[in-house]
Amino acid sequence: MKDEKMKIEQRMQNMKKFYIKAGNLIDNLPDAIPDKARESLKDAILGDAELKKLMEGIDSHRPPRIFLIGRTGVGKSSLINALCGSYVASVSDTRSCTEGAEIYQCKDGDRVLMEICDTRGIAESESLNSEVSAEDILIDQINEFSPDVAILMLNCTHRDDVDTDVNFLKKLAKSYAAVNSMRLPIVVVVNKCDEMAPTRFKSPKEYPQNKISKINEVVQYYKGIIVRNGLKIDNIIAVSSLIDWMTPDGMEIDVESIDNLPTYDIENLQIAFDGRYQIEELLDILESAIQDFEAQMGLRMAARLTEVVHRLARHLNRIFSGIAATVALTPIPVSDIYVLLILQCVLVSLIASLSGRDISLETAREFIFSMGGIAGAGYVFKLIAQQGAKFLNAVWPGAGSAVSSGVAAVGTSAIGKAAIAYYIEETSIKEAKAQFDKAKNEGSVTEE
Ligand SMILES: Nc1nc2c(ncn2[C@@H]2O[C@H](COP(=O)(O)OP(=O)(O)OP(=O)(O)O)[C@@H](O)[C@H]2O)c(=O)[nH]1
Ligand SMILES: [Mg+2]
Structure with missing residues (x-):
């Protein structure tokens, strides 16, 4: 379990590193993105108080x-x-x-x-x-x-x-x-x-x-x-x-008898049944x-690696859905759809970094396209502007010619959930897409 904690710290540092360089990555995206959009996106991501706090918290936390x-x-x-x-x-x-x-x-x-x-x-x-x-x-x-x-x-x-x-x-x-x-x-x-x-x-x-x-x-x-x-x-x-415990070698044990186990077993108890x-x-x-x-x-x-990672990923997802909703408060014309897309790319990359992977914004974009059933290969960001309507319809059918705040939040949350499934739970793309469709159809940013 100690090793796991080390890995958590590493993964969180990974995530923080990506966050710190997000501004640069956005700066380096193709020129077709208007400066104004680029700046407002950077402001939205780097200026978000909750996200900033989350990143700062990585180096300063104490037991509750x-x-x-x-x-x-x-x-x-x-x-x-x-x-x-x-x-x-x-x-x-x-x-x-x-x-x-x-x-x-x-x-x-x-x-x-x-x-x-x-x-x-x-x-x-x-x-x-x-x-x-x-x-x-x-x-x-x-x-x-x-x-x-x-x-x-x-x-x-x-x-x-x-x-x-x-x-x-x-x-x-x-x-x-x-x-x-x-x-x-x-x-x-x-x-x-x-x-x-x-x-x-x-x-x-x-x-x-x-x-x-x-x-x-x-x-x-x-x-x-x-x-x-x-x-x-x-x-x-x-x-x-309710949790039923067992020793690493598979012996199920009553809570009352745990104290009698060898120290090694106590320190390495596993969950036999999770109620x-x-x-x-x-x-x-x-x-x-x-x-x-x-x-x-x-x-x-204060939890096992998998639970901590999930918890942080869900937290990121909530934050980004909020940012997406705010960004879209000024209704986004179709031609500016890539503002939302890049925001989602950053979210997907952050979630991937929590899973221990480093992916580029381009890889994140491919992932998002695959959720909408668009063959993404060959697309560059500047093309999204021209293809906005097509992208919109594929990812959020019925969104109309402008993305509303609610649609932006739901769509972003759905992308986040799919990324959690694919990168953290290591499901197939198909399963991730099923999660995406479910989240999108339920139309709510809250957790199930
Ligand atoms: N079925 C079931 N059993 C539980 C649950 N929570 C605790 N128990 C059992 O209830 C008993 C008492 O639980 P403890 O966690 O020791 O209770 P406690 O409040 O710490 O008790 P004290 O330390 O004596 O004050 C144990 O046998 C637990 O396994 C639960 O949610 N479901
Ligand atoms: Mg007690």
């Missing part, structure tokens, strides 16, 4: 600090494993804080992935119920830990009393706001959805509608309690943290809840 509150057995440790995609939670540097909380780091080799402050449900701590001062001490400790986000974990299958935890969070949020001059971001996670009836469907892809409906009912129920109690939260989401439900969505929620950018970036990077 997460405050976890929830009853014993609700799955706090499992959630951390699920977020990281590897068995990490119960490791190293355990430092007892008060009777109510424990602070530890999740590590992968020497690399700290996350810092966790873990409390059993406040309701379970008798001393906290009897002595108000113990609660205050706990609040002080949590403030000292200074979490980037608080996660309240609840159980999907039995509706425990949550009032005590909710009231504690209210008190904590008030004191956090006073200390930090900002609101404590709070995300509520309803765990163990897989255990909702019918329980035999463990794989999220197989969840039948009645299971999903029941899960949603529980979320509504908890949401009602939280709102009634007047706790301001960022979001609430139902998940399953995770809505964990990617939760990551997105956490990412937007966390205010500190370095911590956001750290969260994005």
Whole structure:
């Protein structure tokens, strides 16, 4: 796993290098591109604040600090494993804080992935119920830990009393706001959805509608309690943290017995069954809840190589869809269609660089053409201007004579998804095109 991390750093540096030279590459495109278009494109890409932040974040990120509150057995440790995609939670540097909380780091080799402050449900701590001062001490400790986000974990299958935890969070949020001059971001996670009836469907892809409906009912129920109690939260989401683990030599193992395994096996546990439900969505929620950018970036990077790469690629895709929409706000006449095309070439090249490949803008353009079913060989950028209508119709039929903001965003997002499929998931061009068509037809830039 250590090697994987090295590769992540390398790939991200690759991506950054491409980003830095993107301006030059655009300058060196054939002369037929009007200077004005060239400059506005460079401004759009290099001036985009989010993209700039993402690139800067590559060299400056820190482990996010997460405050976890929830009853014993609700799955706090499992959630951390699920977020990281590897068995990490119960490791190293355990430092007892008060009777109510424990602070530890999740590590992968020497690399700290996350810092966790873990409390059993406040309701379970008798001393906290009897002595108000113990609660205050706990609040002080949590403030000292200074979490980037608080996660309240609840159980999907039995509706425990949550009032005590909710009231504690209210008190904590008030004191956090006073200390930090900002609101404590709070995300509520309803765990163990897989255990909702019918329980035999463990794989999220197989969840039948009645299971999903029941899960949603529980979320509504908890949401009602939280709102009634007047706790301001960022979001609430139902998940399953279910992962079955096995040793590198294929022995499946209960979570309870993992600690008895040889250290080598623990460090190299593999996923035998992945029952995770809505964990990617939760990551997105956490990412937007966390205010500190370095911590956001750290969260994005606290996972296995494939997950990190996917996450970054999807993030790029969102950013570029946004840029495309902005660029197209001034309706783009057909003759200027290559502004969008070049923007997409940059996106495809960045995604390819994340996959460990260096491709030129020309190769990216060939890829985009193949999505539209245009034989791209022989095209040069200046020809696109003349061929604009043909290109438009092939890639986004019905777009009309000018590209609207929405069409530009959807088309760009579809190209990004196809590039993720082809370069990162290493599917065939045919499969990538199927993804492209699907994304384009669904007509939405959001994730499925
Ligand atoms: N089916 C299912 N089991 C889960 C899920 N999350 C956790 N578990 C199981 O629930 C048990 C408790 O999970 P932990 O992650 O240890 O719970 P915890 O909240 O950290 O518990 P404490 O550390 O005692 O406070 C373990 O056996 C987990 O495997 C889930 O989403 N689905
Ligand atoms: Mg635990």
